[in-house]
Amino acid sequence: MLIAGTLLLPDDRAGGSGVRLATGSVLARDGLIVAVREGVTADKPDLGGDDALILPGFIDAHVHLPQFDSIGADGMDLLQWLDRVIYPAEARWADPDFAGAMALRACRQLASFGTTGIAAYLTVHHEGSLAAARAVESFGLRSILGQTLTDREAPQELTRPPLQLLAETEAFLDSFRGNPRIQGAVTPRFALACTPELLAGAGALARRKGAAVQTHLAETEAECRRVEELFNGTPYTDIYERAGLLGERTILGHGIWLDAVQRATLARTRSVIAHCPTANTFLRAGSMDRAALRRDGVRLALGSDVAGGPDRSMVRVARAMIETAKARGDTPPTAADCWRQITTGNADALGWADTGRIAPRAWADLIVAAPDVPWRDAPDPLACLLYAWDDRWITATLPAGKIVHQSA
Numbered sequence: 001m002l003i004a005g006t007l008l009l010p011d012d013r014a015g016g017s018g019v020r021l022a023t024g025s026v027l028a029r030d031g032l033i034v035a036v037r038e039g040v041t042a043d044k045p046d047l048g049g050d051d052a053l054i055l056p057g058f059i060d061a062h063v064h065l066p067q068f069d070s071i072g073a074d075g076m077d078l079l080q081w082l083d084r085v086i087y088p089a090e091a092r093w094a095d096p097d098f099a100g101a102m103a104l105r106a107c108r109q110l111a112s113f114g115t116t117g118i119a120a121y122l123t124v125h126h127e128g129s130l131a132a133a134r135a136v137e138s139f140g141l142r143s144i145l146g147q148t149l150t151d152r153e154a155p156q157e158l159t160r161p162p163l164q165l166l167a168e169t170e171a172f173l174d175s176f177r178g179n180p181r182i183q184g185a186v187t188p189r190f191a192l193a194c195t196p197e198l199l200a201g202a203g204a205l206a207r208r209k210g211a212a213v214q215t216h217l218a219e220t221e222a223e224c225r226r227v228e229e230l231f232n233g234t235p236y237t238d239i240y241e242r243a244g245l246l247g248e249r250t251i252l253g254h255g256i257w258l259d260a261v262q263r264a265t266l267a268r269t270r271s272v273i274a275h276c277p278t279a280n281t282f283l284r285a286g287s288m289d290r291a292a293l294r295r296d297g298v299r300l301a302l303g304s305d306v307a308g309g310p311d312r313s314m315v316r317v318a319r320a321m322i323e324t325a326k327a328r329g330d331t332p333p334t335a336a337d338c339w340r341q342i343t344t345g346n347a348d349a350l351g352w353a354d355t356g357r358i359a360p361r362a363w364a365d366l367i368v369a370a371p372d373v374p375w376r377d378a379p380d381p382l383a384c385l386l387y388a389w390d391d392r393w394i395t396a397t398l399p400a401g402k403i404v405h406q407s408a
């Protein structure tokens with residue numbers, strides 16, 4: 001398949017902005033990019049054309065598939081919102097058929113917004129999580145997926161004994177060993193809903209299996225106070241470190257209420273904070289100090305955190321990253337930083353060197369778009385595209401070279 005247009009390419013040159021735009025074409029075969037050529041192609045493309053914009057598919061580093069029907073439940077803080085809205089929604093995944101169908105719906109929505117890669121939480125239900133992961137696998141998104149682990153401080157129907165959860169997680173991890181597009185992750189929901197025994201077992205399992213870890217860290221002050229009570233004042237980050245849960249394959253959602261010592265722990269362990277600015281605003285959790293985390297050397301990713309975050313579009317989430325920095329009075333990321341973050345940046349943070357970029361041998365995870373604004377003439381075309389972005393521009397989304405979403 002030949003796809004032509006203006007390509008968004010990684011720009012790793014010294015002094016480069018992280019991404020650059022160039023006329024060119026992409027040749028994809030068997031799900032992979034086999035060649036990237038710059039310049040006008042003489043061959044008739046199968047997709048795209050002179051006016052088309054070809055982007056790497058977006059990557060969402062923190063999202064909850066069982067929460068896609070719960071967007072917009074406003075007026076509560078995190079812990080109320082979990083109790084009143086999210087736990088009842090997740091309880092529905094006790095039915096694996098419902099879970100599978102809902103995961104497929106979520107995938108279709110994500111693709112319509114240009115997302116081709118996700119790090120996602122499922123629910124505590126083993127069969128429901130397996131059914132959902134099978135749906136993601138059949139749809140074709142690149143993914144890190146985890147059965148969510150909770151053994152306390154949640155409704156009884158959403159808690160399980162730790163040993164059961166660890167055995168189920170191991171089976172879940174093993175279920176997707178053969179598919180290079182899917183990886184299981186050890187996914188304790190957050191320290192508040194996990195006993196020390198469960199966290200320690202999760203850390204040991206992740207190390208033994210070399211698996212990714214997903215969890216939440218320091219999203220709201222009320223959550224931090226409850227965690228302090230439950231763990232006798234141990235700093236939140238230290239709880240995870242003592243359980244063996246930190247490392248370069250660990251993705252921690254939020255990381256708002258952290259002091260310099262905890263930031264240093266995250267930097268030393270090469271753990272990744274998934275910044276979720278739209279969710280932080282929606283739940284009034286606070287605002288992440290991106291400048292301090294960057295200054296202290298903490299690796300960062302960006303996530304929608306649906307449904308804490310109401311926006312499914314990673315472009316919108318990237319704009320919120322700028323808005324959050326501006327509201328704090330910090331130097332905001334540039335438009336180029338945003339495009340880099342939601343493509344190559346998030347891929348690198350998730351350990352994926354083979355997606356999130358238009359490059360030979362990467363997966364053909366691509367978006368074809370038809371912008372209706374004169375972005376080429378703008379003073380900063382990348383900023384024009386970011387701020388004028390309209391999801392209706394997306395004419396095709398292709399995870400692994402397969403068109404799963406198409407519009408005229």
Ligand SMILES: [Zn+2]
Nearest residue numbers: 216253305308
């Ligand atoms: Zn979350």
